[in-house]
Amino acid sequence: MATWGYGNDNGPATWVKSFPVAAGTRQSPIDIVPTAAKCDTKLTENPLTVNYSPEPAMELCNPGLSVKANIKSKSVIKGGPLEGEYKLEQFHLHWGSADKQGSEHTLNGKMFPAELHLVHYNATKYSSFGEAVDKPDGLAVFGIFLKISDKPHQGLKSLTDVLSEVQYKDKSINIKQEYNPVCLLPDNINKYWTYLGSLTTPPLCESVTWIVFEEPIEVSEDQMKAFRALCCGECGSAPIVDNYRPPLPLGNRQLRASFQ
Numbered sequence: 231m232a233t234w235g236y237g238n239d240n241g242p243a244t245w246v247k248s249f250p251v252a253a254g255t256r257q258s259p260i261d262i263v264p265t266a267a268k269c270d271t272k273l274t275e276n277p278l279t280v281n282y283s284p285e286p287a288m289e290l291c292n293p294g295l296s297v298k299a300n301i302k303s304k305s306v307i308k309g310g311p312l313e314g315e316y317k318l319e320q321f322h323l324h325w326g327s328a329d330k331q332g333s334e335h336t337l338n339g340k341m342f343p344a345e346l347h348l349v350h351y352n353a354t355k356y357s358s359f360g361e362a363v364d365k366p367d368g369l370a371v372f373g374i375f376l377k378i379s380d381k382p383h384q385g386l387k388s389l390t391d392v393l394s395e396v397q398y399k400d401k402s403i404n405i406k407q408e409y410n411p412v413c414l415l416p417d418n419i420n421k422y423w424t425y426l427g428s429l430t431t432p433p434l435c436e437s438v439t440w441i442v443f444e445e446p447i448e449v450s451e452d453q454m455k456a457f458r459a460l461c462c463g464e465c466g467s468a469p470i471v472d473n474y475r476p477p478l479p480l481g482n483r484q485l486r487a488s489f490q
C-alpha cells in the first residue's frame with residue numbers, strides 16, 4: 231500500500247483512491263472569502279474561551295510529513311461555535327518551499343508561508359481523540375496563518391531552535407523548559423472565521439469544526455528555514471516542504487465570521 235504524501239505519485243489528487251471521503255461535501259481546507267462570510271452574533275454572545283496549561287516536558291516529534299507536539303496537560307477550549315469542552319491533543323504545521331506558498335487555508339486566494347494547526351477533541355462527548363476523530367462533532371482545529379517579519383516569533387523560537395534535533399523521521403525530543411501553547415495564539419482571538427470541515431490529511435475525516443483566526447502570527451525567515459530543513463526520512467532524504475493540501479469547494483456550507 232503506497233503511503234500518501236505530497237509528491238506527484240502520492241499527493242492530494244491521489245488520496246481519493248484510498249480515502250474516498252476526499253471527494254466528500256465537507257472537506258478542508260477552503261479558500262476564505264471574507265465578503266462571503268456571514269457575521270453571526272451568536273459567536274460573540276458565547277465568546278471563544280481558551281484555557282491552556284503549561285506542558286512540563288512537551289514532546290516534539292518528526293512523523294515524516296510535518297513536525298508535531300503532543301500535549302498531555304489539560305488544555306481546553308469552549309464557546310464560539312463549540313458545544314462542550316474540547317481538549318488540546320496536539321499541534322503541528324504546514325509550510326512551503328518558499329514564502330509564496332505553504333498555508334492550507336487561503337484568504338481571497340492568497341497563500342501564507344505557513345499555517346499552524348492546534349487540534350482539539352470533544353472531551354465532553356468522547357473519551358479520547360481516537361474515539362472523537364471520525365464523529366461529526368468530534369474535533370475542533372485552530373488554524374493560524376504565519377507571516378514573515380524581521381523578528382522571530384518568541385513562542386515558536388523554543389521549538390525552531392531545537393528542530394535540528396528532530397531533523398529525521400521518527401526522531402523525538404522533550405522540550406526542557408515548560409511550554410504553554412497559549413504563546414502560539416495571535417493577540418486577538420475574537421476575530422475568526424468558522425465552518426464545518428475535515429482533517430486536511432488522510433484519513434480526511436469530516437469531523438472538524440474549523441476556527442481560522444484573522445490575525446496571523448509573525449515568524450522570521452530563519453524560522454521558516456528551520457522548518458524547511460526537516461527531512462521526510464533519514465539522513466539525506468528529501469526536505470519536508472509544501473506539505474499542504476490545496477483548497478476544496480465550500481459547496482453548500484456556510485462560512486461564518488465572529489466579526490464584521
Ligand SMILES: Cc1ccnc(S(N)(=O)=O)n1
Binds near residue numbers: 347
Ligand atoms: C490530527 C490530525 C490528523 C490529520 N490532519 C489533521 S489537520 N491537518 O486537519 O489538523 N490533524
Ligand SMILES: [Zn+2]
Binds near residue numbers: 322430
Ligand atoms: Zn494540519
